[in-house]
Amino acid sequence: MQNAPAAAMxxxxxxxxxxxxxxxxxxxxxxxxxxxxxxxxxxxxxxxFLYRILPLxxxxxxxxQDFSLFGKTGWxxxxxxxxxxxxxxxxxxxxxxxxxxxxxxxxxxxxxxxALMVNAEVRGRNVYRTIVFLSYPLMTVAVGIIWRWMYDxxxxxxxxVLRTLGIIDTPLPFLQSFEWALPSILLANVWQILGFYxxxxxxxxxxxxxxxxxxxxxxxxxxxxQLFRITLPxxxxxxxxxxxxxxxxxxxxxxxxxxxxxxGPAHSSELLVTYIYKNAFELSKVDxxxxxxxxxxxxxxxxTWAGNRISGGEAGAVKTE
Amino acid sequence: xxxxxxxxxxxAARRKHHWSLHVGLLAVSFFMLVPFYWVLKxxxxxENIFVYPPKLLPNDPHPFYYVDVWYLIPFARYLANSAIxxxxxxxxxxxFNAMAAYALTKHFRGRGLIITLLLSCMMIPFQTTIVPxxxxxxxxxxxxxxxxxALPTFSTIVCxxxxxxxxxxxxxSLIDAARIDGLSELQVIMKIMIPLxxxxxxxxxxxxxxWSWNNxxxxxxxxxxxxxxxxxxxxxxxxxxxENTTGALYAFCVMVLLPGILLFLMAQRExxxxxxxxxxxx
Numbered sequence: 191m192q193n194a195p196a197a198a199m200x201x202x203x204x205x206x207x208x209x210x211x212x213x214x215x216x217x218x219x220x221x222x223x224x225x226x227x228x229x230x231x232x233x234x235x236x237x238x239f240l241y242r243i244l245p246l247x248x249x250x251x252x253x254x255q256d257f258s259l260f261g262k263t264g265w266x267x268x269x270x271x272x273x274x275x276x277x278x279x280x281x282x283x284x285x286x287x288x289x290x291x292x293x294x295x296x297x298x299x300x301x302x303x304x305a306l307m308v309n310a311e312v313r314g315r316n317v318y319r320t321i322v323f324l325s326y327p328l329m330t331v332a333v334g335i336i337w338r339w340m341y342d343x344x345x346x347x348x349x350x351v352l353r354t355l356g357i358i359d360t361p362l363p364f365l366q367s368f369e370w371a372l373p374s375i376l377l378a379n380v381w382q383i384l385g386f387y388x389x390x391x392x393x394x395x396x397x398x399x400x401x402x403x404x405x406x407x408x409x410x411x412x413x414x415x416q417l418f419r420i421t422l423p424x425x426x427x428x429x430x431x432x433x434x435x436x437x438x439x440x441x442x443x444x445x446x447x448x449x450x451x452x453x454g455p456a457h458s459s460e461l462l463v464t465y466i467y468k469n470a471f472e473l474s475k476v477d478x479x480x481x482x483x484x485x486x487x488x489x490x491x492x493x494t495w496a497g498n499r500i501s502g503g504e505a506g507a508v509k510t511e
Numbered sequence: 512x513x514x515x516x517x518x519x520x521x522x523a524a525r526r527k528h529h530w531s532l533h534v535g536l537l538a539v540s541f542f543m544l545v546p547f548y549w550v551l552k553x554x555x556x557x558e559n560i561f562v563y564p565p566k567l568l569p570n571d572p573h574p575f576y577y578v579d580v581w582y583l584i585p586f587a588r589y590l591a592n593s594a595i596x597x598x599x600x601x602x603x604x605x606x607f608n609a610m611a612a613y614a615l616t617k618h619f620r621g622r623g624l625i626i627t628l629l630l631s632c633m634m635i636p637f638q639t640t641i642v643p644x645x646x647x648x649x650x651x652x653x654x655x656x657x658x659x660x661a662l663p664t665f666s667t668i669v670c671x672x673x674x675x676x677x678x679x680x681x682x683x684s685l686i687d688a689a690r691i692d693g694l695s696e697l698q699v700i701m702k703i704m705i706p707l708x709x710x711x712x713x714x715x716x717x718x719x720x721x722w723s724w725n726n727x728x729x730x731x732x733x734x735x736x737x738x739x740x741x742x743x744x745x746x747x748x749x750x751x752x753x754e755n756t757t758g759a760l761y762a763f764c765v766m767v768l769l770p771g772i773l774l775f776l777m778a779q780r781e782x783x784x785x786x787x788x789x790x791x792x793x
Contacts (some may be wrong), residue, residue, distance in 0.1 A: 223696070226614075227619050230613055231610070231611050231614045233610065233611070234607050234608065234610070234671065237663070238668070240662075241637070241640060241644055241663040242632045242640060244643065244647065245647070246635055249639070249640070249643055303535075304539055307535055307536055312529060312533065312536070313533075315536075318536045318539070320776070321543050322539060322540070322543055323779075323783070324543065324544075325546075327721050327774075328725070328772070329746075329768060331727050331746050332743075333546075335746065336546050336549065336550045336761070340546065344563060345560065345563050350563070350565050384543075386786065389787055438636055441636055441638060442636045445743075463638050466642070467641070470641065470642045470645070476646075479642050483639050483642060490639070494634065
């Protein structure tokens with residue numbers, strides 16, 4: 191029963207405050223409770239240790255090693271990083287990953303427009319929301335196959351529409367061309383992730399107190415002023431969250447690229463993630479792949495940090511409900 | 512979705528925009544739905560695979576390609592593999608996440624540290640772990656196995672927090688009353704926490720299903736045995752073997768997409784709650 195006062199305290203989500211609770215022991219009962227707590231945490235912690243924390247550390251170690259699956263493993267210092275500087279495909283895939291990231295704001299602006307529309311009191315808005323979101327839970331491999339074929343040079347829908355409208359004379363081989371392969375994948379990616387951005391922004395919009403708009407209306411603020419003075423500033427955490435997801439996607443978009451172009455032609459749509467996969471599992475350069483992963487991860491952390499700074503340091507401030 | 516006390520006034524203010532809003536939203540919906548229409552149409556007719564210009568409306572639809580899928584590839588095998596892996600992932604998520612979340616509702620030394628740790632782990636996308644994850648799974652002897660495919664997804668941080676939010680909302684008085692009635696810790700969980708968190712359970716089921724059902728990269732890495740391949744791997748294999756030469760490829764796509772779409776339509780709210788509460792794939 192000694193625990194009752196502490197348990198009645200409102201649960202504060204956040205950092206250590208365990209020290210704040212009374213120390214006088216609950217004896218055996220408390221000890222049994224502690225055992226239960228750690229036993230309950232164990233399975234999840236084991237999974238996260240094995241597949242998040244350990245890999246992160248092992249990646250760093252591997253990146254300084256000369257590793258082979260069957261031979262001897264030794265330390266070679268920063269050789270892999272030095273190789274990377276000389277590796278043109280690395281620079282291409284890095285550049286492509288950055289382009290992928292740059293496409294995120296485009297998607298977010300589109301999603302914001304849609305979120306504002308479906309947040310209005312418009313009839314059937316739930317149907318619209320469902321339609322926009324419907325592409326997100328789809329299997330990305332299937333999405334890639336569908337888009338790959340809409341991009342087809344001979345009978346694809348895109349070429350048909352563009353030719354019928356007279357925009358192009360000869361069919362474009364979208365996924366086989368150096369200029370168009372990556373943008374084509376980006377478009378498919380935006381199509382799939384748009385609904386996710388929308389849902390996040392919508393949740394943010396619904397957290398903005400309505401009375402702010404009413405007060406602004408009374409003061410004579412126009413709709414545009416309300417958008418820029420109330421909606422966008424208050425939506426900053428949600429926009430940041432959407433941006434982080436966009437950045438993550440650029441690092442994780444393996445499925446689409448693998449199915450649509452395999453990174454080709456001639457690495458023109460290669461991303462870091464696909465290049466890492468190729469190095470590790472097709473060329474058996476496991477150690478080099480690990481070094482690439484370290485670079486990729488550092489980039490991810492840096493971008494998230496920068497995004498967080500820009501958004502005013504309110505990372506994860508989106509409410510649970 | 513939130514209750515709005517000023518609904519009539521706002522509705523009146525917005526009404527003049529209705530018409531243009533509908534035009535905008537219909538246009539957006541059109542672009543979002545075109546790929547669905549296109550794949551469905553081709554899976555039923557196969558007509559715009561060889562012929563240019565493509566016909567926009569389906570002509571003489573038939574289900575033959577859907578039948579074809581069963582003969583061209585071991586569809587039943589892929590389906591069974593996918594189902595087993597998903598079932599493992601769902602079960603593990605529902606149980607392990609609930610356990611972890613329940614532990615986190617309690618006060619103990621190191622709780623803050625664990626929460627910080629979980630939040631940091633969320634920033635490590637699975638794709639940045641593949642190389643060591645492959646080596647670890649190999650060391651565990653789980654390459655080419657169902658367990659190996661499902662293990663990394665056994666617990667999802669987002670879903671732990673979904674459970675935790677739900678558990679935190681259970682009134683403490685209710686739990687104390689149950690204790691006084693002599694319920695054990697386990698009984699409190701099974702008889703009070705879980706029944707009051709039905710929607711958190713649903714969120715866990717749906718998210719873990721969708722993520723494991725759609726998972727491609729991980730099985731691609733650790734599965735070499737054709738008998739162990741899941742649907743996404745089968746789909747990619749089919750593409751490699753047959754390219755775009757048969758409508759069966761698109762029938763295959765539709766068959767693979769349907770379970771996810773149906774589940775999503777049935778439980779949209781739970782799905783979206785899970786995504787907005789924690790954002791990225793754990």
